[in-house]
Amino acid sequence: MSWKHLFSRSLAANPGRLHFAAHSHHLWPDASHDGHMAAWQDAAALADHKWAKIMGPIWSEAQEHVANELNLPDPATLCFAPNTHDFIVRMLSAIPARPVRVLATDGEFHSFRRQMTRWVESGEVVLETASPEGLLSRARTDFFDLIFASHVLFNSGTIVSVLDELAALARPEGPWVVIDGYHGFMAIETDLSQIADRVFYLSGGYKYAMAGEGACFLHAPPGYAERPVVTGWYAAFDDLALPPGEVGYAPDGRRFLGSTFDPSGLYRYNAVQNMLNSEGLTTAVISSHVAALQAQFLEGDSLPDFELLNPLGGPQHARFLAFRGETASALHYRLAGQNVVTDVRGDVLRIGFALYQDRNDVERLIKIIAEVV
Known part of the structure; x- marks a missing residue:
């Protein structure tokens, strides 16, 4: 399921961008x-x-x-x-x-x-x-x-x-x-x-x-x-x-x-x-979509040298994955050079997930990380 159509203006404003920082600045929906x-x-x-x-x-x-x-x-x-x-x-x-x-x-x-x-x-x-x-x-x-x-x-x-x-x-x-x-x-x-x-x-x-x-x-x-x-x-x-x-x-x-x-x-x-109400997009529905994307990313094992600070598995989870590693800042800037938006705080790289992403976006992210690490 994709809800990209709800964000057509933000996505069209920078078509090549992969925005994995919804926890920082969430892209604005058309509404x-x-x-x-x-x-x-x-x-x-x-x-x-x-x-x-x-x-x-x-x-x-x-x-x-x-x-x-x-x-x-x-x-x-x-x-x-x-x-x-x-x-x-x-x-x-x-x-x-x-x-x-x-x-x-x-x-x-x-x-x-x-x-x-x-x-x-x-x-x-x-x-x-x-x-x-x-x-x-x-x-x-x-x-x-x-x-x-x-x-x-x-x-x-x-x-x-x-x-x-x-x-x-x-x-x-x-x-x-x-x-x-x-x-x-x-x-x-x-x-x-x-x-x-x-x-x-x-x-x-x-x-x-x-x-x-x-x-x-x-x-x-x-x-x-x-x-x-x-x-x-x-x-x-x-x-x-x-x-x-x-x-x-x-x-x-x-x-x-x-x-x-x-x-x-x-x-x-x-x-x-x-x-959101008209689309039936409750917090639970959005969280389920995000959890599937997070699991897909982790299955790709893209950051083996990083420590995941908030593993999946509990009844609730943040909308972002927090990875601690010595090269967090360097990776953040390499990804930025590929028009991939993430967020870094010291030695913690945060990758956020949202409604405007789908499985293809996660696959692209995994591939780009493999190219720049």
């Missing part, structure tokens, strides 16, 4: 073009009045799509922003203690690590890291204001499987538990229904939701972080009638809003979600 154009058309037709539509039906539709994917009880707990970093900054600002005691895995993404490192330098944060296997025991043996863990680690593809146990530690007064779902959302089936009242969840449309930039979201449980110190006037939409000098907040996830933003990402996100 995203339609969504992007709809954003422009609304801006042209509605001008100043476009925000009533954006913060009304466009916003609500996007919330419904995310809530359905994650099985969230209440879509109103969701807020959107241009990136997840905005949410992390606002969340930490809502914690009254200083310095903030943070526990995280030792495999978090660069933006989180950089921001935490800078906060440590400034005295705002005391940071401790643990391996994914040791995170829960460390969280249970000491008090932290914030516990932060990726559902799927960006570098190795390791899946953190103790989300329920971490959620059991969460309290409105602390600790707050934050799940970074960027490599899990729409890559592995995720049901937050039993822990939605205790955990924050971050993700966005850039990767497996196929919507591009600008459509990140936060699920914020009621009663947690009710008054972020870093805030913007959009967070007060329900409290614009407050007397001067009082800072009000929306009663739901919108309390994490900032100010004016580019809404086109939400249009693209909705358009892509509607396309």
